[in-house]
Amino acid sequence: MSTLPRSLLKNLDLFRSVSEHDLDTVLQIAQTMRLQAGEPVFQQGQVAENFYILLHGHLKVVQTTPEGEQITVRYVMPGEVFGIARAMRRPTYPAACIAVEESIVLSWPSSEWDHVIARNPQFAFNALQTVGQRLQDAHTRIKELSTEEVEQRVARCILRLVDASGEQTEEGVSINFPITRQEIAEMTGTTLHTVSRLLSSWKEQGLVNTGRKRVTVRRLDDLIRLAEGQPPGGTAASKRNSVEPL
Template identity: 30%
Template sequence: MDKLWYLKRCDIFHGLSKPDLDKVGAIAHERTIPKKEIIYAPEDKNEVMFILKKGRVRIFKLSSEGKMMTLVILKDGDIFGSMSLIKGGVSKSYAETLDDSYICAIRQEDFHNLIKDMPGIALGLVEKINQRLKEAEDRIEDLVFRDVPGRIASVLLKLAEQFGKDNSAGTQISFKITHQELADMVGTTRETATVILNELKEDKILKIEDKYITVMDEKALKEWAGKE
């Protein structure tokens, strides 16, 4: 896969000239990581920022009881591990591949040298971190102010926006989602997620086939999420 083509899709490198992209490409080391592998864990001293070229990566936390809470699912072009670029920054979460994934890794020292020549990249990184903070605030709002059905509806709307592909039935999320995975995204049990998904299917708001979820009635789903 063309490394520079994927780097151009990353927000913080958007708009760079070909010579500048070549400089980024020279310090971005490509890796292939198999499905279900942990890339980093809390307290890892990992002085590397990652760019997801292709695949899916889940960022999650574990409670003291071992309960998982999925924070975000990343798509092609997303960056993660950016706390490693801040001196003394340590990750408080896990990063795990959900598919066989292709990533670029940039060491902290190389990135710091890069932004001396291209300070606009630092601004792009700050904007990306601010975006993640806004998304975290939205998740907190969901957990505090929405009930479980509302949280499930909100997450499905977000996934359809990020990963959706339109078809004759509606907007299909482009990867399979198990009931347990959805439960982990909203902080509930698999059994509760199953009950709510079945109700959404019965109301013809969702279509679920072979773990692929299609949003058939976006307006009704927004009403469930309290966004209408």
Template identity: 25%
Template sequence: MITEPYIHRVVHQHHLFSNLAENELSRLMSNAALINLKAHENLFFQGEPAKRFYLLLHGNLQLYRTNPQGQDKVIDVVREGHTFAEALMFNKQSMYPVSAQTVSECQLISFDCEKYLNMLKQNTEACLAVMANMSMRLRKNINEVEVLSLQNAQSRLLLFLMHHMKPTAENQGQVYLDIPKRVLASRLSIQPETFSRLIKKMTNNELIEESGHDIIIKDVRKLYASVNVPFDPLVSADSNNKQSIPIINM
């Protein structure tokens, strides 16, 4: 049971809960649990019963699948303020299709799926808000499939840099990597050695510089030209797009 007022406020601001009445939110929070995990701890594993969904308050967390050969593939990176695993309760999927592991220290709230579903059945506005969110995720999923299937590794890395770039000057920008490079490489379906080779190539060609967790883009147009992708100022100016795009509904 979570009683801290500030956590109630944070939860109520999220679109999945913003249309719940105070008494509904209180009932939901009475069955919620606050979870604190260290870096590299697993929250759940692929194939376990999916009875709860989560809101990430602090930190970064990766969702990954393990293939029959024992290799892991990062499906999504969840950042603070985002929920995950809520879609499973709508298609009555009983098992988690992925595993969840923290990238850094994390604090999460765990919600009971059955309790939340019962509230939605009695609250039309909350139900519509959830439907709108699922529609947005579906569009993002389609874009993700197109990128992963139609673009090569170099183009996928370029698109990531452009979508996460913060402009610093005319035709220049900066990207802050808040997750390890190995996680990012897996997320972009790029082999770690290929990812390192691409970063080194861009650095040697004086397209980027690395400074700690920052990647400095020295010439945006030249970077686009290096992989024969048409320059799109609308994409390169999207400095507020810090969200990852999920490839599956979690």
């Protein structure tokens, strides 16, 4: 049996409604993976032998185009199910999944997918929601690429990451995992030069703070205005009190 305590899964939304007996059954066939930053959970094109839940840390999903261009598609947050290619009737993983920091992942054989969802309707419901959300996110990104200016797309990207994993600090709301300007560029369909220019400009205006693989939003309202295609509207008073609640 897995050495993971039952309470660790019981606290996840995916398993909150599962009986202790069924939870023990699920844990019996689970395997734990500990990953260091840069280590892959699986590679693009690899046979989809397992599905996963992220318990701790953050992962990024990366696709490589036929031309060899690498694109960061999205990030995986703690508590999220991923690698469900076989559930979508795909024999292989359509993208690679890589740890961006030290992470802990729980995995099950893909052959157990039907068994797990049959015993856990809440897990099945949340997995379906996950697939639906990813489709919606893909449609949103296509729309943004087609209709919005680069500044709007970059602002929206940062806001989504803050919404998913923001952490309140003295400076503002920080994306609480390492992220590079290149990865932001890949997610917004632009160039590293453009993202660097925008972030430098926003930093001069006091909207954000940036460091090595870190982004902190100092004036959340103004970044929302930029995402909506409006100019930032902070007053002198608001700039003195620029840290916004999450």
